[in-house]
Amino acid sequence: MGMCWIDLATVVNEAIGNLAAGAPLALLAGLVAWVVGTRLNVFEQARERKARQRRETWRALDWLRLLRGEVPDLVDKIPQWRWALKSVKWGKVFNIGTPIWELAERSGELARLGDPQVLRKVGWFYHWLGRTKEWVPLIAQSWMVDESLVVSAGAKRDALIAMAVEGLDEAGRAGDGLVAMLDSEIERLTERLEALGGDVPGEAQRSGDEGGEV
Numbered sequence: 494m495g496m497c498w499i500d501l502a503t504v505v506n507e508a509i510g511n512l513a514a515g516a517p518l519a520l521l522a523g524l525v526a527w528v529v530g531t532r533l534n535v536f537e538q539a540r541e542r543k544a545r546q547r548r549e550t551w552r553a554l555d556w557l558r559l560l561r562g563e564v565p566d567l568v569d570k571i572p573q574w575r576w577a578l579k580s581v582k583w584g585k586v587f588n589i590g591t592p593i594w595e596l597a598e599r600s601g602e603l604a605r606l607g608d609p610q611v612l613r614k615v616g617w618f619y620h621w622l623g624r625t626k627e628w629v630p631l632i633a634q635s636w637m638v639d640e641s642l643v644v645s646a647g648a649k650r651d652a653l654i655a656m657a658v659e660g661l662d663e664a665g666r667a668g669d670g671l672v673a674m675l676d677s678e679i680e681r682l683t684e685r686l687e688a689l690g691g692d693v694p695g696e697a698q699r700s701g702d703e704g705g706e707v
Contacts, residue, residue: 546689547686547689547690549606550606550682550686550689551686552602552606553602553603553606553607553682554679554682554683556597556600556602556603556606556607557607557675557678557679557682559593559597560593560597561672561676561679562593563591563593564615564618564668564672564675565672567589567591567668568665568668568671568672570589571661571665572665573587574587574589574625574661575662575665578632578657578658579654586630586633587629589622589625589629591619591622591626594615594619607678608678611674611675611678615671617663617667618664618668620667621660621661621663621667622661622664624656624660625657625660625661625664628653628657628660629657631653632650632653632654632657635649635650636650
């Protein structure tokens with residue numbers, strides 16, 4: 494805003510000088526109005542652009558913080574799920590809950606706002622978990638098949654178990670270092686949001702709680 498008023502003062506001074514030199518008053522008034530309008534328009538566009546960047550950074554940071562809360566638990570459970578599949582001949586059923594990722598995918602915001610390299614690693618991690626989620630119910634369904642009537646039933650179940658185990662192994666590899674990458678990206682976006690003059694997710698809530706807000 495300061496630059497806008499500096500430019501306005503310069504224009505007014507030049508206009509006064511031109512008026513003293515005999516330039517038409519109407520022409521000078523029109524020139525001043527045009528310059529002022531242009532400067533104000535530029536300032537407003539810059540303000541709106543900065544506000545949009547704050548909103549987008551806030552949303553990306555919010556999603557990453559939510560994923561940061563979900564990913565470690567999933568990474569920790571991969572060995573347990575793998576053991577459940579391998580511990581008995583027919584495999585075991587378990588639930589792989591990924592509600593935050595599913596919400597993020599449906600919103601489409603993270604894909605538009607997040608860093609491509611981070612999203613690629615996160616997406617690969619959830620891709621393999623998603624594949625395993627598809628195979629686990631099929632393993633359960635294979636239990637209902639009478640192997641005396643369907644010769645290949647046992648072989649199909651073994652193949653499903655093997656694919657589910659492979660999916661968990663791939664998810665485990667994709668999850669290696671993922672938490673640290675999320676932490677780094679959260680820190681980067683936090684600094685960017687602070688530079689843009691916006692509150693950081695979590696801090697605004699804490700300040701509201703301290704102030705007695707609901």
